[in-house]
Amino acid sequence: MSTFPEPLAALSRWYLYAIHGYFCEVMFTAAWEFVIHCNWKFPGVTSVWALLIYGTSILVIERMYLRLSGCCPMLLRCLIYTLWTYLWEFGTGLLLRQFNACPWDYSQFRYNFMGLITAEYALPWFCASFIVERLIICNTLRLRFDKVTDPAAVSRAPNAPEGRRANGYVKVD
Known part of the structure; x- marks a missing residue:
């Protein structure tokens, strides 16, 4: 039996990524509500589906990071992550819409596609991908689990x- 702490398993990392995404979604919607409606209550909302969506997406981005970090500049990686985010958001939104369970609708945005994605979120998604790589993924990969x-x-x-x-x-x- 090894006495050295073990890296977190994929399921543990997925859980941390899911909680992070869920929290960020609530904070983003609260900030958006404040900016648009000056609502000092900061009512942040999301869906339980966000746990599955963010956890899985960030785990995929983690795999991309591990493969691309040695051969691809950071800004290009963030662009790739942003494109992945759009594909993932569209795909999961389309699937959830089949069950009347899609929690978002971008129809009111000028540059939306089927109400499932919108070009107006490109910069926030790009910035989020930078934060996810530099803070969330890098630090999560450093975590170790002591089996004591x-x-x-x-x-x-x-x-x-x-x-x-x-x-x-x-x-x-």
Whole structure:
């Protein structure tokens, strides 16, 4: 059995990406409501479908990042991620629409396509893809899971003097 922490499994990373996307969707809709209607309540909304949509999409972007980061400039990668986002948003929207479950409708935007995607969101999606790569994916890939079953046992370990413990785990410098 290895004593070194293991990288997070794909399902764990998917979960973190899903929660991140869900949170960002709520914050974006709250900010949009404030900008458009000056609503100081900041009512952010989304759909449970956003968990599946964002988690899966960012996991795919993670795979793209791992393949492209050594041979493709960052701005080009962000452009590729943005194009992927449009394809994914259109595809998932089209599928959800078949069940009357699509939570978004861009029909009121001038440059929309079938109400499922809109060119007006190109810059926000591009900026979001930059943030996803530089902050979310890079940091998530650095996370490690310690397979210790009882975190309290680590903090009580005889070889872990007081002050060398952090959040129940022994600090290793």
